[in-house]
Amino acid sequence: MSEACEVLIVSETVPDYAHPGDAGADLRAAEPAVLAPGERAVVGTGVAIALPDGYAAFVVPRSGLAAKHGITIVNSPGTVDAGYRGEIKVTLLNTDARVPYSVAVGDRIAQLIVMPVTRARFVPVDRLPGSERGEGGFGSTGYAHRTAGAAPAADSDANGAAPTGDAATTGEQR
Ligand SMILES: O=c1ccn([C@H]2C[C@H](O)[C@@H](COP(=O)(O)OP(=O)(O)OP(=O)(O)O)O2)c(=O)[nH]1
Numbered sequence: 289m290s291e292a293c294e295v296l297i298v299s300e301t302v303p304d305y306a307h308p309g310d311a312g313a314d315l316r317a318a319e320p321a322v323l324a325p326g327e328r329a330v331v332g333t334g335v336a337i338a339l340p341d342g343y344a345a346f347v348v349p350r351s352g353l354a355a356k357h358g359i360t361i362v363n364s365p366g367t368v369d370a371g372y373r374g375e376i377k378v379t380l381l382n383t384d385a386r387v388p389y390s391v392a393v394g395d396r397i398a399q400l401i402v403m404p405v406t407r408a409r410f411v412p413v414d415r416l417p418g419s420e421r422g423e424g425g426f427g428s429t430g431y432a433h434r435t436a437g438a439a440p441a442a443d444s445d446a447n448g449a450a451p452t453g454d455a456a457t458t459g460e461q462r
Pocket of ligand 1: 370
């Protein structure tokens with residue numbers, strides 16, 4: 289892991305990294321919330337930071353909450369800009385179809401990953417340089433393995449649209 293960068297913070301509790309080597313520091317709820325099945329809520333964390341120039345922080349879900357309770361973040365990853373001085377908030381979503389989820393003050397609801405970011409200088413051109421992938425994407429390389437009966441129709445994608453590109457014309461296994 290690279291050297292720590294200093295992040296100024298205003299908060300009653302400082303987000304902590306649970307283990308050495310963890311990428312994300314846990315963000316805790318500063319207010320309670322109850323999410324009915326399928327419902328979302330914007331939950332404050334009581335944390336405000338000032339990132340150094342050239343850095344951003346990303347608000348990402350906790351895998352435990354996702355796997356055990358179906359709790360995710362609507363706009364994952366939420367982007368915290370270096371110039372943002374407001375409270376970091378988490379837009380939680382309860383994806384469980386039946387069970388409501390309650391958030392108590394102090395619950396760890398998300399994690400914050402601080403990263404250096406590059407700003408692009410966009411250069412308009414008429415044609416892009418060639419590449420091995422070309423325009424292939426959205427499943428163009430197919431599936432690694434499917435058991436019989438579980439495979440989607442070979443000639444359509446998830447929306448029922450016919451594929452384009454080489455796989456469609458060569459009959460390559462998708
Ligand atoms: O999950 C998130 C995402 C964003 N933010 C804060 C930090 C970020 O710097 C600011 C604006 O976020 P974003 O740029 O994603 O919002 P927007 O919808 O584009 O609104 P704006 O017009 O304010 O930029 O809101 C959060 O607290 N939590």
